[in-house]
Amino acid sequence: MKNFLIRFNAPQVDIGLLFLRVSGAFMLLHVHGWPKIVHYSHELTVIEDPFGLGAQFSLLAAIFAEVVCPVLIAIGLLTRFACLPVLAVLLVSMFIVHPQWSIAEGQFGWLLMVIFGAIAFCGPGKYALGSAIGRKELS
Template sequence: MKTRFNDLALAVLRVGFSGMLLTHGVPKINILLENPSGFPDPLGVGNVVSLILALIGEVVAPILVLIGFKTRISAIPAIATMAVAAFIVHAQDSFGTKEKALLYLIGFIAIALAGAGKYSVDRK
């Protein structure tokens, strides 16, 4: 019985965090199509490359985590993106400003450590 609830909890964690992160990532698709040069370049790799990396971390990775496909590996780009957001982009901002990125970071670290659980593509 405990395992079933743990698997359900992992599914809720995956779907919840991934679904919410997608609301931040999907609008960036329009930026890629309209004005990628206006996107910030916090790592110094170029605006377009930074935007593509953000899209991988905020769209591609969350979709894979949401369905539970290669979940532990798929969580890594989201973790990296949220670490950059919290510790580089918002480094000088107040805690309240960087809190959202930190919450996503913690959530995706937990997902990477725990795995997908029973209710996932990985387990089918």
Template sequence: MDTSRRDDRAHDWGLLFLRVSGGLFVLWVHGLPKLLYYSAELQSIEDPFHVGANLTLMVAIFAEVVCPLLIVAWLLLIVFTSILIAGPGRLALNVRLAGALRYV
């Protein structure tokens, strides 16, 4: 394998790891405490746009819980769809288990 292709593949896997872990960290550190301690967060959240603390907290929960989950789900969907379309290549089970998966 060419060195530049190996570097590109490592770069792609690194970006995937950073994006998935970043989304999960935002969910874990910011989103889940707001979701689990809703009433306590409702008392302490600031309202910079003067739309009400409840709506401000709902928007924050959407941005810190739903959006990271969508980012992670979208990235994993892209990875698995590309494997489904292009085939697993060297990761194929029939290559590794040649005798066991003969008729699959």
């Protein structure tokens, strides 16, 4: 009976991880990443530069974390690695750029940290490109 329950629940977990990856990646890409690409020139004038590396570097780093990484996460390729820049940008945003925000004001950022933190801990699951090509190190 115990083996049956383990086998029965495994596909649900993999479907849950797929849903978490795709929905989290879509939200990050749609709300933050895509607008940075479409309005690149404007974003250069308004992006925060918390480390003094220049607006262009900060914007390109944000685009990498909010466009490239979500695509990798959604398809399940280099998933855990791709979560790291996302989490880094979110941590910088929440603790350095907007430290005055309450949990309510920064709830989207906190929820994204929960989503991508869970994916980083759990991995992409079975329904991922890295798993499909049979190379665990790509997940």
